[in-house]
Amino acid sequence: MTDIALRFGGRRNPPVAVAHLREIPVSAMVVLSGLVLLLVSAFLPWAVNVGSGQTANAFEPNLPWLLGGTDLAQQTAGSFGNGWILIAVVVVSVAAGYPLFCGRRMVAVPLASIGGAGAVYVYFTSYRFDNQFSKIEGLVVELGSGWWLALAGSLLMVTGGVIARVGAGNRRAAVATTGPVTLEALSGNQDRRDRESAVRTIMLVAALASILVSALIVLALVRDALTFMINIDWASVWSSGWFPRRGFYDIKTLVVSTGLVVGVSTLIATPVGLGAAIYLSEYARPRTRRWMKPTLEVLAGIPSVVFGFFALQWISPNIIQHIDVWFGQDARLGNLAAAGVGVGILSVPLMASISEDAMKAVPHSLREASAGLGSRKVTTTLRVVLPAAVSGLMAAFIVTTARAVGETMVVFIAGGGGDTAVYTHNVFDGSLTMTAAMASLASGTDSVVGEGLTFESLYFVGLLLFVLTLGMNLVADRIVRRFQNKY
Amino acid sequence: MRLGRVFDDRTRRAVTSEVYRRSRDVRGGVFRVLLQIALLVALLVLAILLVDTVTDGWSILSGRLGDFLSGGLRSQSGDPELGVFQGIRGSLWIAVFVIVLAFPLGIGAAIYLEEYAPKSRLTSFIDLNIRNLAGVPSVVYGLLGLAIFVRGLEGLTGGQSVTAAGITLAVLVLPIVIITSSEAIRAVPQSLREAGYGAGATKWEVIRTQILPYAAPGILTGTLLSLSRAIGEAAPLILVGAVTGFLGGQSGLVDISQLQERFTALPIIITEWVQESGRDRGFAPAAAAAIVVMLVVVLLLNSAAIFLRNHFEKKR
Numbered sequence: 088m089t090d091i092a093l094r095f096g097g098r099r100n101p102p103v104a105v106a107h108l109r110e111i112p113v114s115a116m117v118v119l120s121g122l123v124l125l126l127v128s129a130f131l132p133w134a135v136n137v138g139s140g141q142t143a144n145a146f147e148p149n150l151p152w153l154l155g156g157t158d159l160a161q162q163t164a165g166s167f168g169n170g171w172i173l174i175a176v177v178v179v180s181v182a183a184g185y186p187l188f189c190g191r192r193m194v195a196v197p198l199a200s201i202g203g204a205g206a207v208y209v210y211f212t213s214y215r216f217d218n219q220f221s222k223i224e225g226l227v228v229e230l231g232s233g234w235w236l237a238l239a240g241s242l243l244m245v246t247g248g249v250i251a252r253v254g255a256g257n258r259r260a261a262v263a264t265t266g267p268v269t270l271e272a273l274s275g276n277q278d279r280r281d282r283e284s285a286v287r288t289i290m291l292v293a294a295l296a297s298i299l300v301s302a303l304i305v306l307a308l309v310r311d312a313l314t315f316m317i318n319i320d321w322a323s324v325w326s327s328g329w330f331p332r333r334g335f336y337d338i339k340t341l342v343v344s345t346g347l348v349v350g351v352s353t354l355i356a357t358p359v360g361l362g363a364a365i366y367l368s369e370y371a372r373p374r375t376r377r378w379m380k381p382t383l384e385v386l387a388g389i390p391s392v393v394f395g396f397f398a399l400q401w402i403s404p405n406i407i408q409h410i411d412v413w414f415g416q417d418a419r420l421g422n423l424a425a426a427g428v429g430v431g432i433l434s435v436p437l438m439a440s441i442s443e444d445a446m447k448a449v450p451h452s453l454r455e456a457s458a459g460l461g462s463r464k465v466t467t468t469l470r471v472v473l474p475a476a477v478s479g480l481m482a483a484f485i486v487t488t489a490r491a492v493g494e495t496m497v498v499f500i501a502g503g504g505g506d507t508a509v510y511t512h513n514v515f516d517g518s519l520t521m522t523a524a525m526a527s528l529a530s531g532t533d534s535v536v537g538e539g540l541t542f543e544s545l546y547f548v549g550l551l552l553f554v555l556t557l558g559m560n561l562v563a564d565r566i567v568r569r570f571q572n573k574y
Numbered sequence: 575m576r577l578g579r580v581f582d583d584r585t586r587r588a589v590t591s592e593v594y595r596r597s598r599d600v601r602g603g604v605f606r607v608l609l610q611i612a613l614l615v616a617l618l619v620l621a622i623l624l625v626d627t628v629t630d631g632w633s634i635l636s637g638r639l640g641d642f643l644s645g646g647l648r649s650q651s652g653d654p655e656l657g658v659f660q661g662i663r664g665s666l667w668i669a670v671f672v673i674v675l676a677f678p679l680g681i682g683a684a685i686y687l688e689e690y691a692p693k694s695r696l697t698s699f700i701d702l703n704i705r706n707l708a709g710v711p712s713v714v715y716g717l718l719g720l721a722i723f724v725r726g727l728e729g730l731t732g733g734q735s736v737t738a739a740g741i742t743l744a745v746l747v748l749p750i751v752i753i754t755s756s757e758a759i760r761a762v763p764q765s766l767r768e769a770g771y772g773a774g775a776t777k778w779e780v781i782r783t784q785i786l787p788y789a790a791p792g793i794l795t796g797t798l799l800s801l802s803r804a805i806g807e808a809a810p811l812i813l814v815g816a817v818t819g820f821l822g823g824q825s826g827l828v829d830i831s832q833l834q835e836r837f838t839a840l841p842i843i844i845t846e847w848v849q850e851s852g853r854d855r856g857f858a859p860a861a862a863a864a865i866v867v868m869l870v871v872v873l874l875l876n877s878a879a880i881f882l883r884n885h886f887e888k889k890r
Contacts, residue, residue, distance in 0.1 A: 279776055286778040287690050293682030294691070297704050297752065300745050304714065307721030362612025370606060379613065381880050386620045388799070388876035390806025392841045393865050396848050397623050400630065400858060420852070435616050465602035486709065493711025495809035496841070500848050522713050522809070529720070529813045545813075549717040553710065560709035564702070 308553055311546035319540055319547075328509040329519055331528055331541045340510040341548065344423055344518040348498055351427025351514060352434055352491045357484065359431075360438025367439070368446040369468050387436035395500030398429030403501065411515050418515040421503025427514070429497040438487045445479020446472055482563040489559035493552060495522035521552050627869070631862030642863060647817070647838065647846075651856025658864050664736055664816070664839035665805050665871075671740025672747055672804045677797055679744075680751025684793075687752070688759040689781055708749040715746040716813025724814055734815030736837035742810050747800035754796020758789040791886040798879035802872045808841035816842040840868045 319336070326337045363383065367376055403418070403425035411418040418424065449472050457467040473480070498504075503517020506527050511518050519527065528545050628635070634642055638654070645657020683704075691697040719742030723731050731738040762785050770780035786793075817838045847861035 279779075283776050283778055287686075290682050290686035290690055293679045294686040294700050296679050297683060297707060297748060298700060300718075300748065301703050301707060303722050304710065304718045307718050308714070311721065359612045359615050362609045363616055366606075366609035366613050370609060377884075379617075381877075381884070382617060382620065384880055385873060385876060386616060388802055388806075388872060389620075389623070390803075390808070390841055390868065390872060392806070392808045392844045392848075393623070393627070393869065396844065396861055396865055397626065399848060400851075400862075401622065401626050432616075432619050435619075439616070463599050463602050465599070465605045468605075489709060493713065495711070495713040495812075496845065499809075499812075500845060522711065525713055525717070526809060526812050529716070529815070546717060546721075549714055553714050556709060556711055556714075557706060560706055564705060 304553070308546055308550040311543045312550040315540050315543035315547040318543075328507065329524055330507045331524070331544050332506070334540075336540075336544050336547075337510060338548075338551070340508055341519060341521045341524050343510070343512055344502070344504075344508070345492060345520040345522075347423045347512070347514045347518075348427040348430055348502070348520055349488060349491045351424055352429075352431035352494075353484075353488060355428055355431025356434035356438045356487055356491070360435045360483075360487070361442055361480070363435070363439040364442035364446065365468060365473075368443045369464070369472060383436045383439055386432075387440070389433075391433055391494060391496040392500065394429045394433045395426075395497040397432075398425045398497055398501035402428050407515070414515065416513065416515040419503055419517055421501055421517045422515050423498075423502055423518055423520075424514045426498045426500075426502040426520075429501055430491050430494045433494065433497060434487045434491055437490055438483055441483035441486060442476075442480050445476040445483060448479065449475045478566050478569060482566045485559050485563040485566070489556045489563070492559070493522060493556050495526050498523040499526040521548050524548055525552075624869075627862050627865050631859050631864075631866050633859050634863040635866060642860075643867070647843065651847075651850070651854045651860055656860060658840060658843055658867055660838050661840040661843040661864070662867070664739070664837040664842075665868075667736045667837070668740045668743050668804060668839060669801060671737070672744045672801055675741065675744035676748045676751050676800065676804075680748050680797075680800075681755050681793060683748075683752045684755035684759055685781060685785075688756050689777065689785070704749045704752050708753060711809075712746060712807055713809040713813065715742055716810035718742065718745065719810055719814040732835070734836055736835070739811050739814045739816065739837060739839070742814050743804040743807060746807065746810060747804050750800040750803065751797055754799065755789070755793045758792025758796065759785060761792060762788045791882050795879040795883045798875050798882070802875035802879075805875070806841055806868065806872050808839075808845055811839055811842050812845070840864060840871075844868065 323334055324336050324338050326335045327340075328335055328337050329340045367379060371379060399421060403420050403422065406428065407418050407422060407425045408420075411424075453471050453475055454467055457471040462470070498520045499522070502520060502523050504519035504523050504527065508517075508519035508524070525545055525548055528541070641654060642657045643662070644659050645653075645655045646660050648656040650656075683700075687697065687701065687704075691700075719738055723738040723741050724734055727738075731741065766784045766788060767780055770784045775783070815836075817836045844861050844864045847857040847864065851858040851861060
């Protein structure tokens with residue numbers, strides 16, 4: 088028998104320092120991390136002070152745990168924020184999390200609690216420095232944030248454990264590989280098994296993070312939107328304009344101008360995007376494709392602020408303000424039509440790439456059968472490929488529309504809306520879409536202020552937008568699933 | 575006999591002319607031209623956009639590029655110290671947060687979904703959830719950042735700080751990182767995995783030594799694209815509270831202590847200047863110049879990603 092168990096069992100000779108580290112008992116670890124915590128909390132404020140140059144006289148180490156921190160608080164007040172706590176938590180967690188993946192899971196949970204509690208305590212003391220509050224007040228006020236830190240501490244413990252574990256070799260030597268095959272030899276290496284389950288857990292946590300994000304989005308939106316919906320006088324939600332700071336939250340103003348912008352953008356994005364997709368998928372030679380596709384991808388990569396600038400500075404004066412006379416209108420520089428064209432251009436690559444994928448998924452045998460029956464290329468494309476890909480094209484259309492509904496910066500910059508908007512259904516007027524209304528509510532001042540429910544109205548519009556785009560994306564997703572199964 | 579030969583000739587002529595005739599497929603030709611026009615419109619717009627932006631900003635780019643890169647936010651467009659330094663600094667920190675938070679989390683999630691996940695209801699839920707997250711408008715992520723990272727976790731992030739903004743944008747690009755990394759991992763041939771298991775490697779050992787190296791170019795492409803997306807994104811930053819007016823403190827590029835301070839970013843500066851250009855025309859060239867600065871970074875990242883992908887696709 089060869090040493091298969093050793094081959095994949097990690098480094099054959101772990102660095103001596105690491106090998107010794109692993110022999111340190113857990114209790115010593117706890118003491119060590121406590122010491123580290125103490126040292127960090129003592130010296131970090133001083134180090135930060137030296138950097139900021141604010142309190143050059145505070146050269147002596149500050150030992151808040153031992154001295155109570157009362158007089159030193161004067162010297163360090165306001166000079167260090169809460170950032171250093173994070174660093175403390177990291178250090179503690181890495182040190183304390185070390186034994187976690189050395190097969191000593193029974194000590195992991197208590198250690199995580201210690202790390203978390205340490206984080207809370209550090210947080211609480213630093214808060215006192217910052218705000219000169221008494222112990223009790225500080226604790227009461229900031230316990231909420233402290234628990235967040237405790238959570239972060241436990242998470243970081245896991246990270247620390249991984250870092251430690253990856254660097255370490257195997258605690259137990261691989262089973263002797265000469266002699267008879269024993270049950271022990273077949274059961275493999277305990278360290279490898281531990282590592283497997285640990286890695287798996289970590290990956291699962293990473294995957295679950297996305298669910299946490301969704302949950303937080305819904306939570307954030309629903310909480311304040313509910314406040315809005317409960318307390319609002321619904322007459323003001325169906326009035327004649329969007330004047331959030333004066334208590335008029337007319338949703339139909341926002342929805343109608345969103346519809347106008349999306350309409351214009353669809354008029355641009357659908358023909359151009361679909362045409363480009365058909366050409367690339369059915370007509371273009373491989374060499375043409377090779378440089379056309381990256382060019383479209385460059386267009387896709389341009390940030391939306393740039394399209395906002397372009398819509399306001401080029402599209403509006405050079406196109407919209409020329410064609411407005413055809414409709415008997417006189418457009419200002421910022422108007423919904425220009426924003427719509429900007430959003431349309433921005434959506435072209437998205438439309439093109441999803442449609443092209445849909446057409447690429449149509450099997451070649453269909454095209455060959457059609458050609459074999461004597462149809463021309465145009466007939467094959469229009470009568471065979473497009474109908475076969477129709478569900479994918481529908482999905483492309485819906486996704487593009489959802490993207491246009493959610494597009495913010497182009498409309499915010501070029502839509503011609505200020506902080507407020509009067510109801511309009513004229514595409515050459517300036518107005519606010521849902522997204523632009525949110526952006527203008529949040530910009531300008533340091534925080535969203537205004538009459539009564541102004542702040543909550545932000546979340547109400549956000550929730551509306553979220554539900555709308557989510558619905559569209561779910562429908563598109565359903566369609567795509569169906570069409571994937573078809574071929 | 576004679577009649578038959580005449581008939582033969584006619585048939586032959588008719589068939590020959592049909593076969594050798596240059597087809598006059600008018601409908602097909604028109605359709606083809608229409609398609610080409612569609613594609614040309616897209617390319618033309620791209621060209622106009624680039625040319626227009628560069629010519630608008632040329633006076634600044636050619637005249638005082640150095641000052642522009644090191645200057646700050648000012649209220650007058652004629653101010654010689656007007657520049658984008660604070661924006662570059664903010665965008666840089668945001669990129670750091672995206673790299674530190676979104677990349678490991680996203681790649682980890684992709685590994686779980688492609689390699690570990692059993693076919694269960696939870697898995698398909700996570701999958702659906704990620705695809706939906708990718709479609710959530712960026713401004714809604716801004717609301718998430720405002721509610722959770724700015725207000726909820728104020729003690730940790732310092733309120734309307736670059737930390738809150740960085741976390742928000744990391745969360746924003748997370749689904750993109752997951753989806754692109756998943757695709758890259760899915761493209762790894764099954765035989766590689768089987769060979770690894772056959773040699774006695776555990777799952778994680780196969781992932782680390784076989785799958786990740788093979789999928790690395792694909793994963794890198796996705797991460798580069800998401801990084802450029804994060805750098806160009808403005809809407810969430812407005813909600814998180816990026817500074818648009820004046821921002822004090824001209825500290826260095828990598829000064830840790832400013833992580834909890836107010837901040838601004840390149841796309842925010844552009845937005846601000848474009849809007850200010852209505853009041854003070856001088857801001858329009860400044861905005862164009864700032865766009866060129868941002869586009870250089872974003873397009874470099876994008877073309878690196880596209881090049882990487884094409885290069886490795888060809889190789890395999």
